[in-house]
Amino acid sequence: MSQGVLPFQYQEQSTAAGLTALAGLPTYLDLAQASGLRDAIRSHLTVRGQGCQGWTDSQMVMALILLNLAGGDCVSDIDRLEADEGLCRVMQKVEHHGLPRRERRTLERRWRKERSRTFPSPSAVFRYLAAFHDPTQEAQRQPHTAFIPAANEHLRVLGQVNRDFVAFVQSRSPQAQATLDMDATLVGSQKEQALWCYQQYQAYQPFNTYRFEQDLVVHSEFRDGNVLAGHQQLRLLQEALAQLPEG
Numbered sequence: 001m002s003q004g005v006l007p008f009q010y011q012e013q014s015t016a017a018g019l020t021a022l023a024g025l026p027t028y029l030d031l032a033q034a035s036g037l038r039d040a041i042r043s044h045l046t047v048r049g050q051g052c053q054g055w056t057d058s059q060m061v062m063a064l065i066l067l068n069l070a071g072g073d074c075v076s077d078i079d080r081l082e083a084d085e086g087l088c089r090v091m092q093k094v095e096h097h098g099l100p101r102r103e104r105r106t107l108e109r110r111w112r113k114e115r116s117r118t119f120p121s122p123s124a125v126f127r128y129l130a131a132f133h134d135p136t137q138e139a140q141r142q143p144h145t146a147f148i149p150a151a152n153e154h155l156r157v158l159g160q161v162n163r164d165f166v167a168f169v170q171s172r173s174p175q176a177q178a179t180l181d182m183d184a185t186l187v188g189s190q191k192e193q194a195l196w197c198y199q200q201y202q203a204y205q206p207f208n209t210y211r212f213e214q215d216l217v218v219h220s221e222f223r224d225g226n227v228l229a230g231h232q233q234l235r236l237l238q239e240a241l242a243q244l245p246e247g
Helices: 025-035 037-044 057-069 075-082 085-094 101-108 122-130 135-140 153-172 233-243
Strands: 180-184 202-204 207-211 216-221
Touching (some): 025 153, 037 057, 037 153, 057 075, 057 122, 075 122, 207 233
Antiparallel strands (some): 180 207, 207 216
């Protein structure tokens, strides 16, 4: 049976329309503003301190949060956010919202050349993430043995950012009890560095502590695939309890 031409045509739009396929993300920007998340990042994290050029800690962390919310599978997917003109317009409008003029000028002076991107490049994100890992810990690994690298200072204070957010949620919806569900989740990976898990495939096994009453992850630790869920679980419980606000 022959197939003729269908009664429509494709036309390429030569001008940018400013639309976005990620219209749900600005709601999370509102939440970040209302919860004081940006202020918490600026207060605790000093990876990209005052003497650094380029991206700030707040810009980096918010970009990674949005990347995860948008369903990104890898760091390079951040280029998809950069390609979304509508989302970039929103980010440019809210980035300096509420900041005094002096702070806005300080942020602008962090760039030696004219800024060309709204979101950090994948290479900049990789360099930023590397600051949360202590490479000297790798020398302590023993073959075929579960090993959890000690958190460096930047990774420890990142937990304080989450603690502030948990306290914000508790202040808006007070709950007298905290029911904590602790478990590890297998995440399959084809990376050469990924170790074999008990299900006989290469994976990582992050351990998360979830609070039922607030529907929140209050603590998370990234682990290799060969680290069983029960390994150092008491320490994880103690760290999760420290994330909860008083009362």
